[in-house]
Amino acid sequence: MSNKKEKVREITPMDEDFSQWYTDVILKTELVDYAPVKGFMVIRPYGYAIWENIQKEYDNRFKETGHKNMYFPLLIPESLLQKEKDHVEGFAPEVAWVTHGGDEELGERLCIRPTSETIICNMYSKWLTSWRELPYLYNQWCSVVRWEKSTRPFLRTSEFLWQEGHTLHETYEEAQAETLQMLDIYREVAENILAIPMVVGQKSEREKFAGAYATYTMEALMYDGKALQSGTSHNLGQHFTKAFDITYTDRNGEIAYPYHTSWGVSTRLIGALIMVHGDDNGLVLPPKVAPTQLVIIPVAQHKEGVLDKAYEIKKQLEKQFRVEMDDSESYSPGWKFNQWEMKGVPIRLEIGPRDIENNQVVAARRDNGEKVILSMDHLNEGIEKLLEEIQNSLYNKALKMREEKTYIAKNKQEFTKILETTPGFIKAMWCGDVECENKIKEDTGATLRCIPFEQEDLGTHHCICCGKEAKKMVYFAKAY
Amino acid sequence: MSNKKEKVREITPMDEDFSQWYTDVILKTELVDYAPVKGFMVIRPYGYAIWENIQKEYDNRFKETGHKNMYFPLLIPESLLQKEKDHVEGFAPEVAWVTHGGDEELGERLCIRPTSETIICNMYSKWLTSWRELPYLYNQWCSVVRWEKSTRPFLRTSEFLWQEGHTLHETYEEAQAETLQMLDIYREVAENILAIPMVVGQKSEREKFAGAYATYTMEALMYDGKALQSGTSHNLGQHFTKAFDITYTDRNGEIAYPYHTSWGVSTRLIGALIMVHGDDNGLVLPPKVAPTQLVIIPVAQHKEGVLDKAYEIKKQLEKQFRVEMDDSESYSPGWKFNQWEMKGVPIRLEIGPRDIENNQVVAARRDNGEKVILSMDHLNEGIEKLLEEIQNSLYNKALKMREEKTYIAKNKQEFTKILETTPGFIKAMWCGDVECENKIKEDTGATLRCIPFEQEDLGTHHCICCGKEAKKMVYFAKAY
Ligand SMILES: [Zn+2]
Numbered sequence: 026m027s028n029k030k031e032k033v034r035e036i037t038p039m040d041e042d043f044s045q046w047y048t049d050v051i052l053k054t055e056l057v058d059y060a061p062v063k064g065f066m067v068i069r070p071y072g073y074a075i076w077e078n079i080q081k082e083y084d085n086r087f088k089e090t091g092h093k094n095m096y097f098p099l100l101i102p103e104s105l106l107q108k109e110k111d112h113v114e115g116f117a118p119e120v121a122w123v124t125h126g127g128d129e130e131l132g133e134r135l136c137i138r139p140t141s142e143t144i145i146c147n148m149y150s151k152w153l154t155s156w157r158e159l160p161y162l163y164n165q166w167c168s169v170v171r172w173e174k175s176t177r178p179f180l181r182t183s184e185f186l187w188q189e190g191h192t193l194h195e196t197y198e199e200a201q202a203e204t205l206q207m208l209d210i211y212r213e214v215a216e217n218i219l220a221i222p223m224v225v226g227q228k229s230e231r232e233k234f235a236g237a238y239a240t241y242t243m244e245a246l247m248y249d250g251k252a253l254q255s256g257t258s259h260n261l262g263q264h265f266t267k268a269f270d271i272t273y274t275d276r277n278g279e280i281a282y283p284y285h286t287s288w289g290v291s292t293r294l295i296g297a298l299i300m301v302h303g304d305d306n307g308l309v310l311p312p313k314v315a316p317t318q319l320v321i322i323p324v325a326q327h328k329e330g331v332l333d334k335a336y337e338i339k340k341q342l343e344k345q346f347r348v349e350m351d352d353s354e355s356y357s358p359g360w361k362f363n364q365w366e367m368k369g370v371p372i373r374l375e376i377g378p379r380d381i382e383n384n385q386v387v388a389a390r391r392d393n394g395e396k397v398i399l400s401m402d403h404l405n406e407g408i409e410k411l412l413e414e415i416q417n418s419l420y421n422k423a424l425k426m427r428e429e430k431t432y433i434a435k436n437k438q439e440f441t442k443i444l445e446t447t448p449g450f451i452k453a454m455w456c457g458d459v460e461c462e463n464k465i466k467e468d469t470g471a472t473l474r475c476i477p478f479e480q481e482d483l484g485t486h487h488c489i490c491c492g493k494e495a496k497k498m499v500y501f502a503k504a505y
Numbered sequence: 506m507s508n509k510k511e512k513v514r515e516i517t518p519m520d521e522d523f524s525q526w527y528t529d530v531i532l533k534t535e536l537v538d539y540a541p542v543k544g545f546m547v548i549r550p551y552g553y554a555i556w557e558n559i560q561k562e563y564d565n566r567f568k569e570t571g572h573k574n575m576y577f578p579l580l581i582p583e584s585l586l587q588k589e590k591d592h593v594e595g596f597a598p599e600v601a602w603v604t605h606g607g608d609e610e611l612g613e614r615l616c617i618r619p620t621s622e623t624i625i626c627n628m629y630s631k632w633l634t635s636w637r638e639l640p641y642l643y644n645q646w647c648s649v650v651r652w653e654k655s656t657r658p659f660l661r662t663s664e665f666l667w668q669e670g671h672t673l674h675e676t677y678e679e680a681q682a683e684t685l686q687m688l689d690i691y692r693e694v695a696e697n698i699l700a701i702p703m704v705v706g707q708k709s710e711r712e713k714f715a716g717a718y719a720t721y722t723m724e725a726l727m728y729d730g731k732a733l734q735s736g737t738s739h740n741l742g743q744h745f746t747k748a749f750d751i752t753y754t755d756r757n758g759e760i761a762y763p764y765h766t767s768w769g770v771s772t773r774l775i776g777a778l779i780m781v782h783g784d785d786n787g788l789v790l791p792p793k794v795a796p797t798q799l800v801i802i803p804v805a806q807h808k809e810g811v812l813d814k815a816y817e818i819k820k821q822l823e824k825q826f827r828v829e830m831d832d833s834e835s836y837s838p839g840w841k842f843n844q845w846e847m848k849g850v851p852i853r854l855e856i857g858p859r860d861i862e863n864n865q866v867v868a869a870r871r872d873n874g875e876k877v878i879l880s881m882d883h884l885n886e887g888i889e890k891l892l893e894e895i896q897n898s899l900y901n902k903a904l905k906m907r908e909e910k911t912y913i914a915k916n917k918q919e920f921t922k923i924l925e926t927t928p929g930f931i932k933a934m935w936c937g938d939v940e941c942e943n944k945i946k947e948d949t950g951a952t953l954r955c956i957p958f959e960q961e962d963l964g965t966h967h968c969i970c971c972g973k974e975a976k977k978m979v980y981f982a983k984a985y
């Protein structure tokens with residue numbers, strides 16, 4: 026018992042070593058483990074349950090907006106990968122190659138998909154014939170492999186789970202509208218379900234997807250002041266549709282190339298959840314995505330009536346909420362409190378003999394530690410309200426944290442000083458030149474996270490790097 | 506239009522060439538397509554929607570029985586694959602090998618998972634410490650790769666989608682109970698949702714899973730009289746837990762090896778759906794698994810009020826059912842009828858001016874072509890009842906078909922004659938000897954499908970092959 030309690034205590038404090046805190050949390054809460062192959066991860070049941078909740082939220086919204094799921098093969102012939110020039114340059118250095126099937130050496134190497142634009146375009150070119158079939162609104166949930174040298178579970182691994190949408194449209198405007206619609210769905214779920222505020226905007230040319238016309242992104246700020254790219258949506262224009270010769274007969278009877286988008290979010294979002302909401306006691310999960318929304322812990326459970334009442338309440342609550350009961354006899358209530366706290370369960374319900382006498386339960390909030398007395402008479406309503414409060418409170422707390430860690434730099438000295446002393450988002454003006462972007466990265470390690478849709482007047486119109494006229498306000502940060 | 510109508514007509518009649526019928530149906534209904542790499546398939550939206558429905562049914566039942574999902578890596582080091590002797594012999598010849606990650610040659614070859622026992626056992630050995638943590642009840646949904654020489658979409662492809670459950674238990678009895686429980690869940694969904702009657706039983710030693718103590722199976726009979734192994738559940742005993750050194754402290758404080766099961770169903774079930782229920786006009790989908798349960802086709806839709814009424818009905822029905830509206834103006838109602846018939850949609854609702862006048866709709870059943878007049882007043886109830894009837898009727902039809910194609914053979918002559926003239930399941934007595942099993946396969950091409958739980962007295966007690974005393978009644982068939 027004390028052995029396990031130690032485990033909780035062993036989480037390194039965030040402010041002491043954030044990286045070690047992250048590792049401690051993901052391993053001790055059993056979200057994930059390291060796989061035998063370096064750079065790969067095993068997503069354990071508690072981590073996968075979070076992913077299932079994220080999936081469900083996105084999948085529902087994809088379907089509501091007319092998208093259907095499908096499945097394309099894991100393996101892509103090398104020749105297909107090479108059809109779009111920028112794309113192959115972007116991805117070829119990091120793909121895994123299959124060279125043998127059974128005992129036979131293959132005639133052509135096959136790569137494990139790092140993303141599926143090439144194989145999907147290859148099939149779309151076979152299928153599409155008429156404008157009547159457009160738009161193509163399809164998505165796939167799968168795993169992808171990108172051989173990474175330096176990895177961290179959920180944030181950057183050689184294999185990860187994601188969804189990739191791939192759509193075709195008659196016009197550039199429709200493709201652009203789709204690209205922005207999907208980014209907005211990404212943001213809406215991130216903010217309303219994961220309680221993570223997002224900065225949305227466009228990627229610079231340097232940072233855009235290999236083969237894209239334009240890439241849009243949502244960026245979140247982690248507790249340590251580093252940014253995390255959390256979802257991207259690409260207007261691919263006709264780059265791929267021309268490279269893969271996808272044509273159709275348009276409304277005028279002419280042969281035309283469709284416009285193309287792709288968009289993806291991944292298990293990386295779980296990393297964001299951890300690093301935005303977590304604290305020194307472990308995970309803090311927003312109610313809407315928590316696998317367990319509340320845990321019932323009977324106190325003095327050997328006393329007559331306690332367990333019966335606890336189970337009665339569980340039965341009543343689980344019609345509406347995701348509930349666990351912890352009535353194991355091997356551990357003390359105190360140990361259980363620590364354990365479920367570490368797991369980030371939003372509400373702990375304590376029920377003991379005195380509570381039963383008083384027709385009440387004690388609800389302890391994970392997010393702020395407050396204890397609330399709830400009457401048993403309207404328990405479901407009480408819990409519902411409390412979960413809503415926790416959800417909103419977590420969002421507001423995360424927003425406040427991001428605002429406190431978002432700075433304005435008017436010149437390079439300010440920029441460097443902020444990065445060195447108080448890492449976070451830095452809003453600055455930029456001339457649009459990739460050389461300035463490169464120089465800032467070389468000199469400071471910060472990258473241009475995005476050109477936000479919401480432009481602000483920072484009181485200067487000079488590029489943070491070269492001092493020339495600048496028209497874009499952009500976000501810089503060090504990033505995962 | 507007539508061009509597309511031809512497409513429907515072009516389905517090869519089942520009795521003329523069943524194999525070509527199958528290919529025509531899966532391609533023309535856009536369930537699936539051939540991928541650029543030989544032996545791989547693309548599951549198109551209509552096919553994937555069926556898979557999503559199958560997944561949902563199984564996943565719900567897995568969770569109701571206490572299982573949780575997780576995700577293990579795609580790639581398994583060669584050394585892990587080799588730890589269980591029978592397993593490596595069974596799978597090594599058909600795995601795909603990754604030899605390079607990016608530009609680097611790997612120190613050890615990695616295989617793409619053909620199934621995940623080895624990597625999962627490797628992790629379980631790290632995690633399990635005490636009997637208190639048992640049972641381990643975990644499952645994963647993923648794709649697996651087995652390099653196949655001769656392939657057919659859904660039935661046998663080099664990559665397919667499936668789920669694989671992997672559980673650990675304190676006792677042999679618990680593992681056996683789990684193995685049989687999961688087989689029963691497989692059967693129940695197959696029968697009640699897919700409307701496919703199953704023969705359930707045990708695999709012979711020859712046919713069991715590589716590394717299993719015992720394999721149980723459900724076997725379905727296709728229209729052409731060939732069997733399809735549709736789901737298997739393995740009691741793995743301690744073969745893997747010993748090979749991978751999975752130990753824990755048991756209730757007596759002793760170090761012990763847990764008992765182990767694994768079980769899987771795959772996209773193969775879609776192949777079964779097609780070949781059990783389909784007819785010369787294409788797919789016939791049971792309502793409970795059909796992506797579209799009913800399609801509304803307005804007749805004379807240019808007439809005032811028809812489209813409005815059709816949309817009103819759609820809105821009312823889609824609260825309860827999966828409904829599509831086909832109001833495209835490019836095609837005639839007749840063409841649409843053919844198209845949706847080919848797609849196997851259980852009910853076609855026709856609504857025209859006269860129907861509206863009479864406060865009714867016409868419902869055409871896909872399974873038997875009957876037309877039923879339904880009052881608009883209780884339309885939801887009418888549809889619900891009709892869908893139930895179709896579901897039951899499909900099951901009964903499939904059961905009758907299977908019974909008609911199930912034969913008894915008392916000697917080898919009878920056996921051979923049945924196979925040559927009226928292929929199907931053959932019930933026969935077997936001595937239990939693998940040599941007899943091998944000889945029958947060599948001589949006739951039929952394999953021992955299973956030793957059914959329901960044993961019958963066939964009026965003979967002599968092995969169909971060697972004539973020695975036989976205690977087991979078994980099913981033989983040619984199989985996919
Ligand atoms: Zn500049």
Ligand SMILES: [Zn+2]
Pocket residue numbers: 935936937938941968969970971972973
């Ligand atoms: Zn024999």
